[in-house]
Amino acid sequence: MAARAPHPHIVILPFPGQGHVKPMLILAELLSRSSLAVTVVNTDHNHRRLVAGGGTDTAGGIDFLSIPDGLPPEHPRIGTSVADLLFSIPKFTKPIFKSLISSMRRPPACVISDAIMSFAIDVAGELGIPAMTFRVCSAAGCWINSHLQHLVEAGDIPVREGSADMDSLLSFKIPGLENVIRRRDLPHICRLSPDNPYLQFEISQTSKSSKASALIINTFEELEAPIIAHLRSIFPAVYAIGPLHASLSSISPNRRCSCSSSLIQTERTCMNWLDSQPSKSVLYISFGSLTELTREQLMEFWHGIINSEKRFLWAIRPDLIIDEDEIPEELKNSTKERGFMAGWVPQEEVLEHEAVGGFLTHCGWNSTIESISAGKSMLGWPCFVDQLVNSRCVEELWNLGIDIKDINDRSTIERMVRNLMEGKQEHITKSTAELARLARDSVREGGSSHRNFMELVQAIRLLHSTKDCLQTRE
Template sequence: MTMGQSYPHILLVCQSVQGHLNPSFQLANNLISAGARVTLATTVSGFHKLKSLPPIHGLSFASFTDGHDDDNHAIWNPGYAYDIERFASESIGTLVKTLSENGNKVNLLVYTLYLPFAADVARDLNVPSALFLIQSATCFSIYNRFCNRGDGIVAVNNDINTSVTLKLPGLPMFKWNDLPTFVLPTYPRFSDMCYVYQDHMNVLEEDSNACVLVNTLDGLEPDSMKSIKNSIVVGPLVSSTFSDNKGSCFEWLDSKQENSVVYVSFGSLAVLTKTQKVELLHGLMKTQRPFLLVLRDVGEVDEDVEIKQLKEKVSEYGLIVGWCAQLEVLKHSAIGCFVTHCGWNSTLESLAAGVAIVGCPQFSDQTTNAKMVEEVWGNGVRAFLDEEMVVKRDEIKRCLDVVMDGGERAKDIKKNVEKWRKVAEESVKDGGSLQTNLKLFLKNIS
């Protein structure tokens, strides 16, 4: 900012699950670098997570109530979408007013997925708003196709079944198991999620000036970006861990050959069944490749006996930990492949780090991301799930052989991996598209 210019103040509100907080924190950090002040707010129950973030000049924290201040897991309750709208609408409105009364007028309210009502709060207070997409542009295009109030599939068809298909411009056909699970009637909170996404679409349809900030890469989703009005690329929003504790695995990784290690992690929300753990451990053993496996149940006193014995058996091949600094791990020269649930943050981190993916999606947007990885971006393969939604040991071995055996397909994947790594590198450097786009965006904020 030049002398005489004020720093616009942005209130950024998000859910408290890690997959929402991480990109929101990174957006806040980049907005500050581009010349803004930011207040990052999340639910009261998740506010302790903000306190663990590193201090940044120009960044402050706040909270709002979702009506479940003492319940960290309320987001999974049936009807939560209605609860948070009812309680958080008033709470966020009060926060905007309080900030203003304290000399911190809010110039823009940015809200993430699942908080569409925040746009109504902003409008009632004469504050402009913008949606921050923490999932892919492709997924949002699918949500729009299903949930827009005009010709949305949900709006005109009450009998969606497994035969449903969807064709979007420039992309292959999406079948039932390629679509985000949130838009499928088999998902337990289908009605809640449809309500949320229909609200998002209504907001964007009613406000011709509504802006959408998309955490993606330049050129990664060109057709989907075109389908989102007033969309701006603000990614990839990836960063190092917030903690000085990087985990205990790096000395072990340093002892391994370049591109030899299989890194396996299924994110902060996915819960693996015993059957899936057994198949995963057997599959990793069958490959006889060194692996680093993140399992959040490490150290549990009541750990299943069979799983415990299997872990001991596979220890000659790999290392099992309860947590690690993922981006730092992905950037380590020993890593040759990432077996992942294909959550959007993990997908972007693998693209930025230049690591091939074996996608084992479970729910939400993961199914769509895994399809794009294999069929569109070409930076990995998608594992086949059986009728019990389990990736069998032979399938795990097959996918790892495809990606790491040095054959023609492995070479094509490696070529695409390197292409997207360079795109990501160009995007985040000084003067890159991320910095440039955010500076242009801030110019339009009064």
Template sequence: MGDHRGKSLVLVASPFQGHMTPMLQLGGVLHSKGFSITIAHTKLNSPDPSNHPEFAFLPLFDKFLAIDASGNFTKFLEELNENCKMQLQHHLAQKITNEVNQKITIIHDNIMYFAEEVARNLNLPSIVFRSCSACYLPAYLKLPQLHAEGLLPVKDYMLQKLVPELHPLRFKDLPFNNTSTELFKEMLALAERIRTPSAIIWNTIDFLEHSVLTQLRKHYKIPIFDIGPLNEMARCSSTSFLEEDTNCISWLDKQAPRSVIYVSLGSLATMDETELAETAWGLADSKQPFLWVVRPGSVNGSEWIEFLPDGFMEEIKGRGLVLKWVPQKQVLAHAAVGGFWSHCGWNSTLESISKGVPMICRPVMGDQCVNARYLSFIWRVGLELEYLERKVIVNAIRRLLVDDEGKEIRKRAITMKEKVKYSLCKGGSSFNSLNDLVEYIVQDHTIVGN
């Protein structure tokens, strides 16, 4: 692919775990192609540079101590973008002055939109990185229209109805369908802000989302590079904000093949005490071994697991393991894991598909509802968990791990795993797309430099 020394990429990451992880993975992949990588990141949730000695790091002071998910999200994003803009511009202007032969391209997370303005001001090429599924975007872009037609926020009797022109999504699968009217209005404001970038890098795979990617290419008329799954392409050390408990691996070693249900609901979702109790007893009554990740503070008002129902720990002794956080990729790759009960964030979805692990889908917010619908209805490698009630939970776990239906789902999941492998090999769609991206970056420099 030629020598790309002197080609410098500045990756502008966002402070959310689900966005930071694939951005660091993208950095690793592009570094292996010969580019020098600088990660510009907020002080909030900043990555640990010692995990990534091959990158330079540029901290941007954002004035935030934590992400307040309950507050005004749009206002948070606006302030975040405003606080970081001049710092990045100042740093890059200096870099351009000091390093005459360095050619810089900015690659920025889609919610760090200030970077696009900085790129324009400094006459640098910029590319947007999207860490969500491609099928999420048409649903998100349609929200303002559905709102104008009076169909949003969704009325209860409409939840199961299909959304016009958004097959296979029902109204209940739309992003932010269950949020407050205030948050919903904020999300609409953001949707109306999306500008057409010069190119998009997407963490996805052509065979998974071919028709949506085709539709998006027609809509945007710009290059879209579907290079995924990044979790399989990057030789990247830990990107987790939370400390991973590796004790679970020796516990998994003692379990029968494909017998364990792994439960993890991501880095942001929360639940109340009743939902915790139903989940606990559902897992216990399923009589299957389980590994359950309960993030500290993920149960409203709790430190960790003090709200677990009385008698639960005795009931599951030797059969269940409850931990704060685990190395998910290692867990999903383990032969003992037979199913993944997930919130269906896109990183978790791709990791599960890459490892051939079928899913129980319990989405919570944002793009997760869209992903869950595709997993259960289109790709058919997941079961939708309609309600957090112990009998419903037991039923879903037994269907996936014990019944014939689960065997069929597992076959499809294994087929998908093979397709993922093929897409990453020479001549595969993601392999080719990555080479096209490298070529595009190199040529884009040449055009800007002329």
């Protein structure tokens, strides 16, 4: 009997942030369940965090390796300091990653790297291995990033914070978004000077990622079809396979991603509290894994939410508040009547809970697409990167909520929370329900994301078989 051919081997390289690691680990599990051999390469720092949380123990069929990120162990790697990783990793990690790939007993058929880890595309090319790129942002965010240099040349960058033209539409017309994106809505790096290293980094990474053989993106055709079509003018192939978390739930109902344990310790006590609350009565609040709030910002949100007289569940990371070791006692004491303060919560379950009626969010893409899939309207308060684009699209393009970027006063927050939770805007309620249905349908067998995912798997198998044929001839 002939020996069974080995499964195609894929190496996945996420950028070391919670919002990047989570979707790429879900992708790893989906590929593994499709009979592909998967190796995930995390940084040493994040690998230790995953191991501590048991995230690598239950990931059957997935191998985990790690490499250093070039930063000292005591580096915080949160908030604005996470930007240090952008420059340390390409310089320090690239040769180590190349050595790791070169030493593998089973050379990969393909490398899938985070779009801001584009050095992996160079490494793959040097080793004769195909590379695909994964974008953790929306298609709109990806499309805007591909035009940053054009925006610089047109004078739309830098955006001058507080200037009268922040609400003006862009001078350079980005196809498909001509009447949607204002200067205020551009990624926060667009408020920097054109020669700023962070802006130049994003421009260079976007340019380099276009050299990949395909773009994989965590969105779905029914949400962003026109923009996805534009992205196909840049990449040879685009696979819109989101919402990824819903894809996994579709394969295994009532089961979460077995390998995507949070890098932050998760608390589940909030679920019992939610079970005791009336339907659609709770505002869920979370600003993601990296945002930092000043005490002043925190107190404005708190007063606005308390004054709205709505029930709320607020996920507050231990490191959310700048220069504060703990949540202020006055905040804790004043929330006992209608609120519940938690740490890092199981967000997918929270959003899908019947008691939750709305989401006050930073509009990170994971949070946004999880909210869309769960059918929950949003109040967007973005802070940086693509969050500003997402929040604008939530209101202006998709009619899924209210964009309150650059606003942080208690009276506005109180008013907006009431508007959202009381369903005063019927078009938002209608759009939210319809897009939730389309999101769920997209990942079911025959749906757009399911078809795209199967095409991705087939493309990887073809790369594997082509490599085997070439090796046989040699």
